[in-house]
Amino acid sequence: MPVFQAKTFRRATTASSTIGERIGASYRARLPRHPFLLFGFPFIIIIVAGSFALTPAAALRYERHDRKVKQLSQEEAISLGLKGPDGEEGIKRNPRRRILGDEREEYYRLMAKDLDDWEQTRVQRFKGEPDGKL
Template identity: 90%
Template sequence: MPVFQAKTFRRATSASSTIGERIGAAYRNCLPRHPFLLFGLPFIAVIVAGSFALTPAAALRYERYDRKVKQLSQEEAINLGLRGPDGEEGIKRNPRRRIVGDEREEYYRLMAKDLDDWEQTRVRRFKGEPDGKL
């Protein structure tokens, strides 16, 4: 029986093997010895770089949406009471104005409600609308 050589087979380098093939072969050869350095680290780097690259795109998307929402025609502003008919500012609205005069008063009003004694009633449906009963 013939004896096999202990040397691994390596293809003879010829003119047909390009530099890319040689780099790929060297990468595949080193990958089992250093898996994180040659596979994990580049993968993590691509994920982090992609995050930084997509941040401005996401910001641009939200800025466009904000501009679209903020555009309000003169007629709509008058209808909403934000401007008067002659263009001057309408009712001054204070977003921090409290609906309820006192927080304690509202707290006690909510605590006085009986939340344990209630009855479940079905909502009336429109004609022809399924009511969900089997």
């Protein structure tokens, strides 16, 4: 039986092997000896560079959002009918302010309630709706 040689097989470089193949073979041969330098460090550099590259894109996104939600000037508000000519609010008001009125009145109304004396009552269910009783 023939004896195998101790040398490892290396493909002969031919004219058909491209520069990319030679660089790749050299990279793969050196990677086990210097894994951080050849893999980890370039990875970290790409992540940091990508962060800096995406910063202007994020800024553009927020600027576009700000343009949509910009505050209206007095003249624009009057022209859109949001404020009357005298400066008072027009059609669109804060619905919560209309319901509650003054916050102080609501606060004192809640403080006047007796929160210690209450009774738990069941809510009437719709017909056919399970009431949770066994």
